[in-house]
Amino acid sequence: MDSDKVEAIRDWEVPTKVPELRSFLGLANYYRRFILGYSDIAAPLTDLLKKNHAWEWNSSCQGAFENLKAAIIKEPVLALPDFTKLFEVQTDASDFAIGGVLMQEGHPITFESRKLNDAERRYTVHEKEMTTIVHYLRTWRHYLLGAYFIVKTDNVATSYFQSQKKLSPKQARWQDFLAEFDYSLEYKPGKANVVADALSRKAVLAALLSTTSCGVLDTIKEGMEHDPVAKQLLDLARKGKT
CATH class of the missing domain: 3.30.70 (Alpha-Beta Plaits)
Known part of the structure; x- marks a missing residue:
């Protein structure tokens, strides 16, 4: 494997x-x-x-x-690709990370997640979602090129390019890249998109754990600044009460 x-x-x-x-x-x-x-x-x-x-x-x-x-990660859950069957790409983007899974008939073929870089974290919600789709189509290009497949995302990315009056150079590059593939975009609500969502959350956690000790609190505060429980824990940590 x-x-x-x-x-x-x-x-x-x-x-x-x-x-x-x-x-x-x-x-x-x-x-x-x-x-x-x-x-x-x-x-x-x-x-x-x-x-x-x-x-x-x-x-x-x-x-x-x-x-x-x-x-x-073993059979019968994880499957080998069968190029006679329809591929399905499920993706999810959070503020700090992306996650994706390539599937056929409900079986995963490969999983992947990564944190967003500083520039990507400043993207709009739609740009993050398109970044995610482009990333996984590039990553799994050898499976997908030349075959029809479905991309399922929990964001309304299907109308992204149509809603842009003028494409930026970055957006134009995305459009040119996606034009190489034969696929359909389908909306999958976040509650149903559990695998890709869990992978993107896992990448956020991994990013926090891999941060050097001097930057951990800054990273946590940035990612969870709207979480009152996290704020309380940080306050206790500063006071030495944890």
């Missing part, structure tokens, strides 16, 4: 709080029909989501987490 295809899942960081666990389980649950005994495997993790259940990441949780990651 090509390690690049599964790196985004294999290197998923251990969840440290409920929202991170929900994101991971959202992805895992999407493929539960392919994972034998999914409910039993995931039980220690789903227990952590129960109301009034204290967060305690123990060895059972760690084992369940590792077992689910292993199940997602």
Whole structure:
């Protein structure tokens, strides 16, 4: 198995709080029909989501987490490409990262996520979504070129170029690149776009964890400045009360 295809899942960081666990389980649950005994495997993790259940990441949780990651990146979940079948690209863009999965008939073929660079983070919402689509079509070009496929996104990117009175050089390059492919864009609500959404969130977390210690708080504040819980935690951290 090509390690690049599964790196985004294999290197998923251990969840440290409920929202991170929900994101991971959202992805895992999407493929539960392919994972034998999914409910039993995931039980220690789903227990952590129960109301009034204290967060305690123990060895059972760690084992369940590792077992689910292993199940997602092996057969029968992960599939080899079949060029006689329709490809589907699912993408998601957040303020700080992008995520994508290439699929056929509900089975993932390859996963990928990355953080946005400084210039990309200043893009508009539509530009971030188009950046994401262009990135994954370029990444998986060897699968997609010459075949009809579907791109599913949780943003209304289908009318992006039509809404521009005049294209910038960047937008013109995107349009020229996309013209090489035979595809349709379909809107997929964020709640249904769980795999790509989880991958983009995972990339945000990875970016935070890989930041040098002197810049961690600045990165967190920038990404979560509108989150009152995060603000409270930062205040406690500064006072040495965590």
